[in-house]
Amino acid sequence: xxxxxxxxxxxxxxxxxxxxxxxxxxxxxxxxxxxxxxxxxxxxxxxxxxxxxxxxxxxxxxxxxxxxxxxxxxxxxxxxxxxxxxxxxxxxxxxxxxxxxxxxxxxxxxxxxxxxxxxxxxxxxxxxxxxxxxxxxxxxxxxxxxxxxxxxxxxxxxxxxxxxxxxxxxxxxxxxxxxxxxxxxxxxxxxxxxxxxxxxxxxxxxxxxxxxx
Numbered sequence: 001x002x003x004x005x006x007x008x009x010x011x012x013x014x015x016x017x018x019x020x021x022x023x024x025x026x027x028x029x030x031x032x033x034x035x036x037x038x039x040x041x042x043x044x045x046x047x048x049x050x051x052x053x054x055x056x057x058x059x060x061x062x063x064x065x066x067x068x069x070x071x072x073x074x075x076x077x078x079x080x081x082x083x084x085x086x087x088x089x090x091x092x093x094x095x096x097x098x099x100x101x102x103x104x105x106x107x108x109x110x111x112x113x114x115x116x117x118x119x120x121x122x123x124x125x126x127x128x129x130x131x132x133x134x135x136x137x138x139x140x141x142x143x144x145x146x147x148x149x150x151x152x153x154x155x156x157x158x159x160x161x162x163x164x165x166x167x168x169x170x171x172x173x174x175x176x177x178x179x180x181x182x183x184x185x186x187x188x189x190x191x192x193x194x195x196x197x198x199x200x201x202x203x204x205x206x207x208x209x210x211x212x213x
Contacts (some may be wrong), residue, residue: 009087012065018053019061034103034118036108040111052099054119064121071132080136082192086175094187098127123176127184134188134199138206
């Protein structure tokens with residue numbers, strides 16, 4: 001029996017609520033934001049999670065939740081088939097751990113810097129997107145109305161995130177995107193091993209590639 005899809009909507013609702021509260025209350029932001037120094041010195045580990053429910057502005061929030069809406073529903077449906085009634089739990093675990101794992105490099109780098117802060121759900125959203133890519137690598141993702149197979153976009157996304165992360169000149173935590181994406185892919189490959197050979201098999205059978213092999 002197909003499981004109901006609801007976790008994505010709950011996450012979006014909670015994230016929008018907390019983000020909007022943060023826009024009008026700086027105290028909420030200070031208490032919940034990712035601050036490696038506070039985590040290291042005061043053991044406020046909850047910030048690894050709560051920072052994922054805050055956003056810098058409306059566009060930041062919209063972009064993350066828009067992406068989560070489309071890919072989250074897809075992964076919920078896939079997880080309901082793959083993991084049965086435990087699907088929602090796996091989905092929540094993927095999303096929350098994606099946020100946490102994506103922030104670990106920043107934590108290690110800035111744990112002695114009290115002025116460093118980070119926020120946003122990008123790590124969790126990237127994990128969900130790349131979980132979708134491992135199951136459906138040939139599904140088109142539209143970039144400015146141009147269809148691009150998911151696995152090609154994924155490769156480009158990883159390269160771009162790595163490159164921009166090394167430059168570190170645009171005030172965006174690209175490392176969170178990179179590590180969140182890698183985590184999402186590995187999460188599915190480890191917890192559902194058939195997903196990896198299925199991923200490879202789909203790419204091998206891609207029509208464009210087959211013309212040249």
